[in-house]
Amino acid sequence: MDSNARLILTISISIAVFLGFQWLGMALGLHPTPTEPEAQQVGQLPPEGGAAPAPGAAAPGDLPAAPGSPAPQQRAAAPERTVTLRSDELDLGFSSHGAGLVRAILLGPKGQRQGGKDAPQVDLTEGLTPEDPVLFELRLGENFPETTGVRAPCTLGAHDDRSVAFVCREAGLTIEKRFTLSGARNLDLDLDVRNEGPAPVGGALSLVVPARIDPSRQSSGGGCGGFGGSPPQPTQAICRHGDGKIARLMPGDDESLLQPPGAASFAGFEERYFLAVAVPFQPSTCELTSPNPDLLISYLKANTGSLAPGASVKLRYQLVVGQKDMDFLEASSAQIASQNVVANPRLDETVDLGFWAVIARILLWLLRIFHLVIPNWGVAIILLTVTVKVVTLPLAWKSMKSMEEMRKLAPEIAELKKRYGDDREKLNLETMKLYQQHKVNPLGGCLPMLIQMPIWLALYTTLQTSVELYNEPFISGWIGDLTSKDPYYILPLVMGATMFMTQKMQPMQMDATQAKIMLYFMPIFFTAIMLQLPAGLTLYIFVNNILSIGQQMLLRRQMGLPMIGAPQPLPAGQTTIEVKGGGKGKKQR
Numbered sequence: 001m002d003s004n005a006r007l008i009l010t011i012s013i014s015i016a017v018f019l020g021f022q023w024l025g026m027a028l029g030l031h032p033t034p035t036e037p038e039a040q041q042v043g044q045l046p047p048e049g050g051a052a053p054a055p056g057a058a059a060p061g062d063l064p065a066a067p068g069s070p071a072p073q074q075r076a077a078a079p080e081r082t083v084t085l086r087s088d089e090l091d092l093g094f095s096s097h098g099a100g101l102v103r104a105i106l107l108g109p110k111g112q113r114q115g116g117k118d119a120p121q122v123d124l125t126e127g128l129t130p131e132d133p134v135l136f137e138l139r140l141g142e143n144f145p146e147t148t149g150v151r152a153p154c155t156l157g158a159h160d161d162r163s164v165a166f167v168c169r170e171a172g173l174t175i176e177k178r179f180t181l182s183g184a185r186n187l188d189l190d191l192d193v194r195n196e197g198p199a200p201v202g203g204a205l206s207l208v209v210p211a212r213i214d215p216s217r218q219s220s221g222g223g224c225g226g227f228g229g230s231p232p233q234p235t236q237a238i239c240r241h242g243d244g245k246i247a248r249l250m251p252g253d254d255e256s257l258l259q260p261p262g263a264a265s266f267a268g269f270e271e272r273y274f275l276a277v278a279v280p281f282q283p284s285t286c287e288l289t290s291p292n293p294d295l296l297i298s299y300l301k302a303n304t305g306s307l308a309p310g311a312s313v314k315l316r317y318q319l320v321v322g323q324k325d326m327d328f329l330e331a332s333s334a335q336i337a338s339q340n341v342v343a344n345p346r347l348d349e350t351v352d353l354g355f356w357a358v359i360a361r362i363l364l365w366l367l368r369i370f371h372l373v374i375p376n377w378g379v380a381i382i383l384l385t386v387t388v389k390v391v392t393l394p395l396a397w398k399s400m401k402s403m404e405e406m407r408k409l410a411p412e413i414a415e416l417k418k419r420y421g422d423d424r425e426k427l428n429l430e431t432m433k434l435y436q437q438h439k440v441n442p443l444g445g446c447l448p449m450l451i452q453m454p455i456w457l458a459l460y461t462t463l464q465t466s467v468e469l470y471n472e473p474f475i476s477g478w479i480g481d482l483t484s485k486d487p488y489y490i491l492p493l494v495m496g497a498t499m500f501m502t503q504k505m506q507p508m509q510m511d512a513t514q515a516k517i518m519l520y521f522m523p524i525f526f527t528a529i530m531l532q533l534p535a536g537l538t539l540y541i542f543v544n545n546i547l548s549i550g551q552q553m554l555l556r557r558q559m560g561l562p563m564i565g566a567p568q569p570l571p572a573g574q575t576t577i578e579v580k581g582g583g584k585g586k587k588q589r
Contacts, residue, residue: 078096078097078153080095080096080097080153081095081096081156082094082095082096082102083156083159083164084103085161085162085163085164085179085181086161087181087183087184087185088107088108088184089106089107089108089110089111089184089185089322089323090104090105090106090107090181090184090185090321090322091103091104091105091107092104092105092187092321094164094166094179095134095151096153096154096155096156096166097134097151097152097153097154098133098134098137098150098151098152098154099134099137099138099154099166099168099177100133100134100135100136100137100138100208101125101134101135101136102125102128102134102135103123103125104123104124104125104135104276104321105121105122105123106121106122106123106124106274106322106323107121109471110323110325110467110470110471111322111323112471114470114471114481114483114484116480116481117480122274124211124274124276124321126212126214127212127213127214127294128210128211128212129212130151131150132150132210132212132295133150133151133208133210133297134151134210135209135210135276136179136189136207136208136209136278136319137150137151137207137208137210138168138175138177138191138205138206138207138208139205139206139208139299140170140171140173140203140204140205140206141203141204141205141206141301142203142204142303143201143202143203143204144170144171144173144201144202144203144204152168152170154166154167154168154169154177155167155168157176157178162180162181163178163179163180163181164178164179165177165178165179166178169196171197171201172195172196172197172198172199172201173193173194173195173196173197173201173307174193174194174196175191175192175193175194176191176192177189177190177191178190178191179319182318183332184322185320185321185322185323185328185332186318186319186320186321186332187318187319187321188316188317188318188319189207189278189316189317189318189319190314190315190316191205191314191315191316191317192312192314193205193304193307193312193313193314193315194307194310194311194312195307195308195309195310195311195312196309196310197309198309199309200306200307200308200309201306201307202303202304202305202306202307203303203304204301204302204303204304205301205302205304205315206287206299206300206301206302207267207278207280207299207300207301207317208297208298208299209237209267209268209269209276209277209278209297209298209299209300210269210295210296210297210298211235211237211269211276211295211296211297212294212295212296213235213251213293213294213295213296214235217233217234217235217271218234218235233271233272233273233274234250234271234272235250235269235270235271235296236248236249236250236269236270236271236296237249237250237258237267237268237269237288237289237290237296237297237298238266238267238268238269238270238275238277238288238298238350239258239260239264239266239267239268239286239288239298239300240264240265240266240267240345240346240349241260241261241262241263241264241265241285241286242260242261242262242263242264243261243262245260246349246350247260247286247288248288249288249289249290249296250290250296251290251293251294251295251296252293253290256289256290256291257287257288257289257290258287258288258289259285259286259287259288260285260286260288262285263283263284263285264280264284264285264286264300265279265342265343265345265346266278266279266280266300266320266345266347267286267288267298267299267300268298268320269296269298270324270350272464272465273323273324273465273467273470274322274323274324274467275320275321275322275324275350276319276320276321277319277320277347277350278300278317278318278319278320279317279318279319279320279336279342279345279347280300280302280315280316280317280342281315281316281317281318281339281342282302282315282316283302283303284300284301284302285300285301286298286299286300286301287299287301300317302315318332318336320332320347323467323470324350324351324467325467325468326348326351326364326466326468329347329348329350329351330347330348332347333345333346333347333348351465351466351467352465353458353461353462353465354461354465356454356457356458356461359454359455359458360458360459360461360462360465360466363384363455363458363459363462364462364466364468366384366387367380367381367384367462367468367469368380368468370383370384371468376474377468377469377472377474377482377536378472378473378474378475378479378482378536378539381482381536381539381540381543382539382543384540385540385543385544385547386543386547388452388455388544389544389547389548389551392451392452393551395451396548396551396555397555400552400555400556400559401559402440402441404559405438405440406440409434409435409438409440412434413431413434416430416431416434452544456537456540456541459536459537459540460533460534460537463482463483463534463536463537464483464534469482469483469536470483471483474535474536474539478490479491479535479539481535482534482535482536482539483534483535483536484534484535485531485532485533485534485535486535486538489531491530491535491538491539491542492527492530492531492538493527494542495526495527495530495538495541495542495545496523496524496526496527496530497523498542498545498546498549499522499523499526499527499541499545500519500520500523501545501549502545502548502549502552503518503519503522503523504519505549505552505553505556526541
């Protein structure tokens with residue numbers, strides 16, 4: 001097998017290893033799947049002023065105390081009061097027990113789980129039990145004489161359709177928490193902490209962001225052993241800390257406690273397409289914990305300093321809840337930084353585009369532009385494919401000529417193999433001299449594939465991480481989500497057929513047996529891979545193949561080659577062939 005065939009085969013196997021490693025990692029349990037939580041899931045909110053929770057509902061359970069705090073005191077349960085705030089994209093339920101969120105439902109198509117139009121809406125508090133803290137609960141720690149217990153009762157204060165306030169009393173402190181809707185997916189959280197006691201007090205206040213683990217989303221759904229179906233959406237505790245990196249913690253990691261060094265820019269938890277984080281407006285640190293396999297908790301800790309009797313301190317946070325839309329996250333980060341209080345938290349970097357991030361961002365930028373012209377992300381992918389093909393057209397022309405030149409040299413290379421068959425080093429040296437003499441690049445025929453591979457992998461990453469394409473249909477009734485596989489396998493099969501045609505038209509510099517293997521192996525191999533990959537990626541490769549077929553027909557016509565089928569081998573001893581083209585009335589040899 002010649003160098004071109006080896007390179008094509010190596011690239012194909014590399015892609016298979018890259019994609020297969022991700023699948024097998026989940027199928028073989030490289031990320032251990034957590035067990036189902038045994039505690040009862042929180043149901044619908046009781047009406048305002050409803051009945052008190054069951055006895056023991058406010059017990060701390062298996063939740064550890066805030067970092068450095070003494071054991072919490074048990075407190076008598078008080079009636080729970082609830083308030084609902086709604087924006088265009090959020091349905092938020094607040095409880096006086098814990099003074100935080102017990103419901104965070106994401107609205108609209110982007111707020112649905114994968115699985116079609118009847119899929120349930122995402123609730124970022126899903127799975128939290130009465131023994132867990134509520135979202136954005138406050139805990140006391142360090143030098144304070146006592147700490148709030150889990151879901152400690154507070155008093156419901158002033159509230160309207162845009163804001164709600166709670167008053168909590170602990171350790172001689174009076175803490176007022178006010179949540180205000182400041183955007184479709186943004187809330188301002190303002191804290192006023194006053195020392196109502198007779199002596200100075202001080203310590204740490206920790207904002208708590210808990211998340212329960214859903215085992216069904218930790219690995220891909222459907223298929224056998226995790227193959228196929230929707231991509232995994234693992235839940236992770238996250239924090240951007242002093243060195244600018246984002247620390248992440250998952251259940252089953254080697255460490256169950258992370259204390260990233262330096263000041264924290266934000267902390268919370270994320271899934272592949274969603275997040276709930278808090279950005280502090282005062283110096284803070286973060287701590288990520290996994291107290292058991294079903295629970296993750298992020299702490300965002302700020303020190304109050306010493307508060308004299310009657311003194312107070314104000315703390316402020318920006319809360320971001322919802323989809324990880326990069327434009328929205330960039331705008332939110334810029335808005336926070338514009339207040340000249342904290343550095344830009346760069347929330348958009350929670351969208352993990354991996355190794356091909358630079359290419360993926362360019363692709364996403366182009367897709368957005370095309371989507372503005374025609375509001376269909378499938379059409380945007382088609383226009384992206386056309387753009388890439390036009391840009392690489394000059395290279396494709398050179399590649400076609402290079403492959404044809406290689407084919408013309410086949411008899412001379414065969415002669416060299418006969419002459420130096422036992423001397424591998426001499427054979428390689430003479431072969432390279434022959435290539436240099438005829439100005440042939442042996443890798444020239446593979447350059448288009450080498451360019452396309454990073455684009456394919458970057459697009460695969462974009463489809464797996466960018467919420468812009470999440471739950472976006474291409475053709476109603478067929479492909480309802482470009483980030484999931486084609487449910488009817490139509491695209492992978494027609495993609496395989498078009499790949500067979502491109503291989504059939506491709507000049508081959510190998511013997512008949514090798515050519516036949518490559519002709520059938522590549523289409524079957526890629527079809528098998530694409531059966532379970534996102535339909536958007538398959539659409540890109542299919543359109544690229546269609547354009548490649550048209551391109552090759554045009555180039556072959558200009559070069560005077562037959563339209564279908566690989567060129568016939570040259571007769572023995574013949575080393576040149578007349579090729580039409582290169583200008584009117586000219587011939588090339």
